[in-house]
Amino acid sequence: MDYLPIIIGFAVLYGITAFVINPIVNSQLKQRMWQEGVDPEMLGTMTETDHRYWQGVYNKIYILWDVIILGICGFLFGYIFGFGLIGISFSPMGWPGMIAFIGLSFLGAFLRGG
Numbered sequence: 001m002d003y004l005p006i007i008i009g010f011a012v013l014y015g016i017t018a019f020v021i022n023p024i025v026n027s028q029l030k031q032r033m034w035q036e037g038v039d040p041e042m043l044g045t046m047t048e049t050d051h052r053y054w055q056g057v058y059n060k061i062y063i064l065w066d067v068i069i070l071g072i073c074g075f076l077f078g079y080i081f082g083f084g085l086i087g088i089s090f091s092p093m094g095w096p097g098m099i100a101f102i103g104l105s106f107l108g109a110f111l112r113g114g
Contacts, residue, residue: 005081013073013087013101017094021069025062032057059093066097074101078108 030040084106089098
């Protein structure tokens with residue numbers, strides 16, 4: 001079995017998380033904060049209740065984009081390489097996206113016929 005697609009898959013997976021998902025989530029969070037009249041630079045001086053609220057908003061935005069983007073990537077990798085990829089997430093917020101990645105990579109492999 002050739003392990004090169006697996007290595008490429010995981011490298012792209014973590015690259016997408018670092019260079020695509022995180023900037024999108026940060027941009028969406030700042031936009032949401034500006035819509036509600038909160039300066040994103042003042043996040044460190046907020047009360048604990050406000051900080052928890054914005055952490056919850058960040059978590060929801062992160063999970064949404066993580067599932068969408070990793071689902072698409074998982075499907076493409078499964079379809080291109082012909083087998084499902086399995087991954088692990090070290091963050092609790094990363095598990096929904098990882099489940100989408102795994103499931104859709106197997107779906108892509110199944111549709112390809114691999």
